[in-house]
Amino acid sequence: MISRTLFTDLLIMIFLVALQIFVLNRITLFGKYTPVLYPVFVMFYPFFRNKYQFLALSFLIGLAIDTFLHSGGINAFATTLIAYYRTLIFRSSTDTSTDFFSFQSLQWSQFLLFLFSSIFLHQLFVQYIEFFKFSRIFEILLNVLVTSVISFIFIIVYALIFKIKQKV
Amino acid sequence: MGFLLRLFSKNALFVFFIFLQIIALVLIFSKNAMQRSWLAGQTAAFNSWVSGYIDEGVSYLKLKQINEDLVAQNKALMTQLYGKEGVKNPVFRKVHDTLGGGQIYTFVDGEIVFNSINRRNNYFTINRGKRDGVFPQMGVMAPKGIAGIVINSTDSYALVQSVLSVNKIRINAALKNSGYFGTLTWRGDNSRVMHLADVPKYVSIKVGDTVVTDGKSAIFPKGVMIGTVAGYTVDNKTGFWDISVELSEKMGALSKVYVVKNLKKAEVQKISDTLQAVIKKEE
Numbered sequence: 001m002i003s004r005t006l007f008t009d010l011l012i013m014i015f016l017v018a019l020q021i022f023v024l025n026r027i028t029l030f031g032k033y034t035p036v037l038y039p040v041f042v043m044f045y046p047f048f049r050n051k052y053q054f055l056a057l058s059f060l061i062g063l064a065i066d067t068f069l070h071s072g073g074i075n076a077f078a079t080t081l082i083a084y085y086r087t088l089i090f091r092s093s094t095d096t097s098t099d100f101f102s103f104q105s106l107q108w109s110q111f112l113l114f115l116f117s118s119i120f121l122h123q124l125f126v127q128y129i130e131f132f133k134f135s136r137i138f139e140i141l142l143n144v145l146v147t148s149v150i151s152f153i154f155i156i157v158y159a160l161i162f163k164i165k166q167k168v
Numbered sequence: 169m170g171f172l173l174r175l176f177s178k179n180a181l182f183v184f185f186i187f188l189q190i191i192a193l194v195l196i197f198s199k200n201a202m203q204r205s206w207l208a209g210q211t212a213a214f215n216s217w218v219s220g221y222i223d224e225g226v227s228y229l230k231l232k233q234i235n236e237d238l239v240a241q242n243k244a245l246m247t248q249l250y251g252k253e254g255v256k257n258p259v260f261r262k263v264h265d266t267l268g269g270g271q272i273y274t275f276v277d278g279e280i281v282f283n284s285i286n287r288r289n290n291y292f293t294i295n296r297g298k299r300d301g302v303f304p305q306m307g308v309m310a311p312k313g314i315a316g317i318v319i320n321s322t323d324s325y326a327l328v329q330s331v332l333s334v335n336k337i338r339i340n341a342a343l344k345n346s347g348y349f350g351t352l353t354w355r356g357d358n359s360r361v362m363h364l365a366d367v368p369k370y371v372s373i374k375v376g377d378t379v380v381t382d383g384k385s386a387i388f389p390k391g392v393m394i395g396t397v398a399g400y401t402v403d404n405k406t407g408f409w410d411i412s413v414e415l416s417e418k419m420g421a422l423s424k425v426y427v428v429k430n431l432k433k434a435e436v437q438k439i440s441d442t443l444q445a446v447i448k449k450e451e
Contacts, residue, residue, distance in 0.1 A: 051181050059188045066195070072203070073195025080192060084185040132202050 004046055006053065013061050016041050021068045029150055033143075036151040037158060038065055039122050042083045043115060044164050047102065058083035071130065078125035082118050089117050103164065115155050120148040273389050275309075276300050276427040281325070285359045285420045290330035292316065294425055297324040307387040307428040313394050313417035314339065315425050317387060326427070332359055332419055341394055341413075342382035346371055349382045352394065352413065359419055361398060364411040371409065373400050379413045386436045388428060 020038040028034055042058050062076030069075070082089070093114035094106060103111055123144045131140050158164075176183055197203045227234075278296035296302045298321050306318040308328050316328040317337065331337050334356045341364055342349040350366035364379060377397040383390025395415040403410040430436070 052184055055181070055184055055188060059192070062192070063195075070199070072197075072199030073192035074200075077189060077192035077196060080185065080188045084181075129196060129203075130200075132200075132206060 004049070009045075009053075009057055013041060013057065013064070017061060017064045017068070020065060024154070025069075030146070033146050033150050035154045036119065036123065036126075036147065037154050039079060039082065039119060039151075040155055040158050040164075042079055042086065043118050043155070044103075044159070045083075045086075055080060055083055074126055074129045077129065078122045081125060082122050085121075086118070089121070090114055093117060104166065112152075112156070115159070116148065116152050119151050119155060120144070123148045123151070272430060272432050274429045274431065276302060276429060278302070278326075278425050278427055280422050280425060283330075283420075283422055285330070285332055288356050289333040289336055290419075291319075291333075292328050292330055292422065294326050294328060294427070295324065296427060297321045297326050299323050301429060302326045302427050305387065305433075306430070309388070309392055309426045309428060310417040310422055311424060313415060314381060314388060314392055315417060315419070315422060318427065328425075330419060331362065331415070332356075339388070339394075340382050340385045341379050343367065343371070343373065343397075344378040344380050344391075349384070350408070350411075352379070360415055362395070362413045362415060364397075364413050365403065365406070365408055367409040367411060369402060369407060369409060373397060373409060373411060375399060379411075386430050386433050 016038045020036070024035050024037055038061060041061050045054055045057075059076050059080045062079030063073065065071075065075040065079075066073055094110050106114070127140050127144050127147070133140075197207050276296055278294040278300075281293050281295050283292040284290045292315075294302075294308070302318060302321050304318050304320055308315045308318060314331055316330040316333075318326050319329045320327040329336055331339065331352075332354050334354055337352075337354065339352040340349055341352040343364075348367050348371045350364045352362050352364050354362045367373075375397055379394045379397060381388040381390060381392040381394060393416055395413045395417075397411055398414040399412040401410050402408075
């Protein structure tokens, strides 16, 4: 495995954005649910690297998605949010209070909980900001849940393919 | 300042995060139609909320000026409304047969311009005077009953002694049913009640009986409404009835009156004078 640099980060970003926009966004399951994969960039970004760069890149990937989807800054907002609170989500997924973060040290159930919490939070923000209607609060919640579950499956597949758990 | 700098350097990541989120929010609210319209609506609501208070404050500060404007406008309107009334020509009534000798009374209508009811001797002023044929010793009637007697008149105004005068008014009044007459006076206590004296004790009276003028004084015609009997007792000093008469006209609310003009007054006066002369001679 080549070591991650800013350049490889950008390559991964381009790959993920292209995958999201040109492949996944053309898939609609059950008529209206679209899997969301690009937050894996945030979730699986190596720990203990420059946090500012991490935040900036998360913002950028969200902004890139927004640019293609013409959705303003919604995805950038949600992605930056889960990037900033990633360690918090990670900590609440495990029962340890150590500052040593690694997926290798995690059990599979904790790992899956972390993934699901992240994608659920991300979708929660994205969809509530996008619909922006309190009167449709339950309809949107259902939408968020279904989308999260579908995306969760895709994220697990991604993690298995690239052997994230073993590497990061 | 140092505190602020320390705060920023300690939480630099958080500040950076907030900075990115603000950019995202700005983009959200500037690029999306729904969010933009929501923001516009909220801004408008907030704007009107604040400027509502400001307007209220400004209008409070302007109150004095507005007050002055209103007073000026009121004054103009009042001048327009009331100022011309004095020059209105009077309307004479029942002037059909003044020369033939059959008609005794004519009437001049007028309006009260000043009135009082709460003194011992009350007066009111009407907007008719000598020019309209109003002279002293003429009776004044209101729509529902008698009101007073003219005591002085200028060219266009007349001063009227109200019936509510303790010593100055004695009106010949009669009970309509029985025809017995007496003298009506006011005792200065209640503006609705006058007292009828000199009615003999043997006359039967009921509460509610009508009291009218009896037409013997040359001031009021016969049968003008005065009021109704409200109560009666025997006056121990004189042995006559003391009858309380409730006036049918509310003297405090007078506005329109009619002045009674007796065309035969001079003649009546002349014959009365001869009576006086006879009495004098006999004495």
